[in-house]
Amino acid sequence: MLNASDNALLTQTGAGTPMGKLFRAFWQPVLLSSELPKPDCSPVKVTIMGEELRAFRASDGTVGLVEPRCPHRGADLFYGRNEDGGLRCVYHGWKFAADGRCMELPIVEPGPERDRMMARIKLKAYPARDFGGFIWAYLGPKEQVPALPQLEFALLPPAHSYVTKKLQQCNWAHPLEGAIDTAHFSFLHMAVSDEDDTDRLRWIRNDPAPRYTVVAHPAGLVLGAARKADNGDLYWRVSQFLMPNHVLAPNAHRGEIHAGQCYVPIDDNHCWIFNYTWNPERPLTEAERETYRKGLGVHPELDEQWVPVRNRLNDYLLDRDKQRTINYTGVDGISEQDAYICDSQGYIADRTSEHLAPTDLGIVRFRRLMLDAARKLEQGTRPEALSHPDGYCARGGGTVAPGATPFADVMRERFGHELGRITRAAPAVA
Amino acid sequence: MLNASDNALLTQTGAGTPMGKLFRAFWQPVLLSSELPKPDCSPVKVTIMGEELRAFRASDGTVGLVEPRCPHRGADLFYGRNEDGGLRCVYHGWKFAADGRCMELPIVEPGPERDRMMARIKLKAYPARDFGGFIWAYLGPKEQVPALPQLEFALLPPAHSYVTKKLQQCNWAHPLEGAIDTAHFSFLHMAVSDEDDTDRLRWIRNDPAPRYTVVAHPAGLVLGAARKADNGDLYWRVSQFLMPNHVLAPNAHRGEIHAGQCYVPIDDNHCWIFNYTWNPERPLTEAERETYRKGLGVHPELDEQWVPVRNRLNDYLLDRDKQRTINYTGVDGISEQDAYICDSQGYIADRTSEHLAPTDLGIVRFRRLMLDAARKLEQGTRPEALSHPDGYCARGGGTVAPGATPFADVMRERFGHELGRITRAAPAVA
């Protein structure tokens, strides 16, 4: 439970808000790299944390991420023509490079006056990078550009990962809370009948009250949730929260495909969830990619605009008969079940009238960490995570261990490191 | 004509407003009983007087009318699973009975802590009753639940009545004013040609300025409108206003089917009109029900969501040729003509620039009664009507009487009671 002012502090990321400044201290995914498929392709619209921007890929492949309007009389550069090394406003032909520099000013006759104007007029532009299949942007202070977070999927050859994004029609924070709250699996994602339960599903069904262990580290939190398994063993599901808006999922057992999600505010009532799945040990098969395209795990079935086929407008294709007989929600798909229950909490979840339980420990720690970091940044102290890009090279996942095993030992046994950290060299592209 | 502040007082029924408190002192229809057709059926959304609620019918048939969100983290209980005596939130499995009591709290391990939490956590729930084919709710102070209004249609065997509801896309009050203003029939509902006029229609056409007699009684107002008939007779059309939002229609002559309407605010710009027609003397035939389903009298042609087929979005299928040659409106249907002219007055009618005429006497009296009652309730005096549930067992209707007959005698002759009241025992169900 938060008071109204802390709830606003946590959820509002517009320019000038404390949480907005915290987000802007970090690189954020803003587009799929495939949305700017090649040099001189069409410009696209980007809205992130309430800021409207335009993105284009210049002739040399550089990505420009710029303010939306031409400085002359405010025509929208989305309608600009991306040509020969820059974006040209089609109203009067002014042209700008990816870094915002004015390249041409045709309505002014050549001469010193034009030279002065061209030196003075600049399009506001943010640093942007291609990394791991996403285009990342840094909207913070120019003099403090951090390193890119060294997430494992982005360091692997592209064949090892599948990335996409989905629109979530609510604030960024409570879907992220849903991701670190692994207790909800016992109902939200469960079949009504236990007929087809695997061991893991049986353990999840029979123990809806997992015990949480939360360990803080420079880049975020490791969250272990332990359920009773067979013969006194515990079934551990370990997730990672990585500042300020990544969660690594707790499902993968040894050898399985890993998943992570990044919750990027569009405005305070909508976010893009950038989904990444990867296998460190081998490329993903075409068959696996195809199941993701059709919807599996964190990947929903999507339309061409990355809007889930099941969404607010069509009530998630809710089937009440299915809810009575097949699963608890009446909605198909893990990603879709997560999306619908989060939307149902409201555009911005009201945290002032909650009744939290012991399984919400991870949520409590996440809120405290983020609120503290935002307050500290207001006082001039930047988050420690910015100095630990390697701390993002980590994994979440599941394992079974004898009941008495300390959490640090469970982690070391499963991941080779008590915080789940992986050592991997950054590729040349970053 | 009202000043702006009285207009706001009359039309605003949100929680905490004086008129909202007056409405909440009375039972209100909120759903058709058929919207919760059987035990364990799917939950439905209800919005009444600006309050969002969820309704469900538990395994024993009891209706639950509860706040919309799970107390845990605010997931919407519309998506809940109605099962085994209660409604289960599908996020973490919390389960609640129709009276709001917490039945299960699976994310907390069994023990005294869970017992304490279950005793403390309660879903806000309002009393609800099945009565006459509607589900009625009481949203007022718990310690002052009144008796249900003993409306005649609800006391009869169900075979005697036909009930439904329709969406009206404006405030509740001016459509109700339209219902007690029986003068409008002379234009709004008339054919251009008098070729097919019955006697009644001829009298209505030829005398568009009826003389009003209004008599107050504990449950509301009796309103008689007298038009010139033949040979010095008067054609009386008598309607009833029953506090705070029922009107009984003036059309039925002896032996004909009666009609009534209840104007229930959804918010200040929309209302549900609950329509009831009944014949005290015999069951309605299947043929009569079929004409109602197709649209007749107070019953419009409806879609599956109780939205009139002719509505704001399609301009009521207005046919200008028909308006020139067939009827004054160019719109088909009595109910539809009422709806379109009321919508046309605006979402909230502006009563500050009216020019009322003598035929608006009933409207003037209705406003005064409601404004006084709301002001008195603010000072602690509850409306007298709450102590007179039997006063709602009444009828409106029409008759012809010699010109000199006093109104009380007209009433006694037509209804057997000078206020149109009927004596009838309540059925066991209420």
Next chain:
Amino acid sequence: MLNASDNALLTQTGAGTPMGKLFRAFWQPVLLSSELPKPDCSPVKVTIMGEELRAFRASDGTVGLVEPRCPHRGADLFYGRNEDGGLRCVYHGWKFAADGRCMELPIVEPGPERDRMMARIKLKAYPARDFGGFIWAYLGPKEQVPALPQLEFALLPPAHSYVTKKLQQCNWAHPLEGAIDTAHFSFLHMAVSDEDDTDRLRWIRNDPAPRYTVVAHPAGLVLGAARKADNGDLYWRVSQFLMPNHVLAPNAHRGEIHAGQCYVPIDDNHCWIFNYTWNPERPLTEAERETYRKGLGVHPELDEQWVPVRNRLNDYLLDRDKQRTINYTGVDGISEQDAYICDSQGYIADRTSEHLAPTDLGIVRFRRLMLDAARKLEQGTRPEALSHPDGYCARGGGTVAPGATPFADVMRERFGHELGRITRAAPAVA
């Protein structure tokens, strides 16, 4: 560049605003005459400068332009029945003449009380005129009705002109600025390849920085833009701004068809652009009319509600391939290119962060003229243009002249008058 307060002053035309008062001092086109095609036709809705009105054509052909609601209880007169010399409210039959006079009051019995009411009750009505194929209205002070502006197209026989209107989904002022900024032709309306360039297009392409000459006169501004032509000649394109919201286009060379546009605010975020094309020397052919209907020059392709087929909702059917290979915009049509770039400046262009160039001289002068006139009117001085209806009988157009020719001589040579004014007798209809 304007400060925020001047930007608001220029763009807001609601009742009571200074610019709204300036607009209301002039006759404004509000409908096409063809929207009220004959006596007793159906009433139509009009919204102009934020005021909702209803228009109808009475039995004698007079146009009524009246407040939208019946004075009785506020029913919308759009649903009224236009019959026998007046518009009848269908709720209770009140009937009004085109000048707002109450003709019938059926709910009040005949007698002196009714006579008094009928004398007192009046529908607010504005003067309206059929002129040149438009219906013009005057919404200013009753005692100061000016003469109609003597625009040439309206003085000619109807066969000489083609008039229509189009919806523009933004404020009135920046599209008007676009019309007097003739520099934009060098990019916004140009083909990528110069293969099909005529001489004029070649001159426009090769000189995107025309030199502006602006001359003030009582009715507005004459704006000459000179581009380098061949052999030391200048290619002059001359437009006219006529107070408060007409622009005459600069394209027509001697003998060609002229064009003008009037930007009429619907509200501050939308306007109707009334387009008029005319040939002073001969009737337009049916083939010419057909090309206008399909979209040519100022006339876009329109749907039945005068909404351009290419509009905000469908992103102007923008074709990125066409933008790469055919023209700078990827959008078809001069009118459509103007519309899309103006929409792209925002609903209200932000003039506080512009960087104006020498070619924006006409825009600067237009703003100064309008802001001064609005401020002076606030102090009681009416614009001089109101006393010069003949000053509107003028033309814009293009010509080629030797480089040294003074602008006044260019004007005299092209139009026979240094301000482009034409002498022509008003027809009987005005």
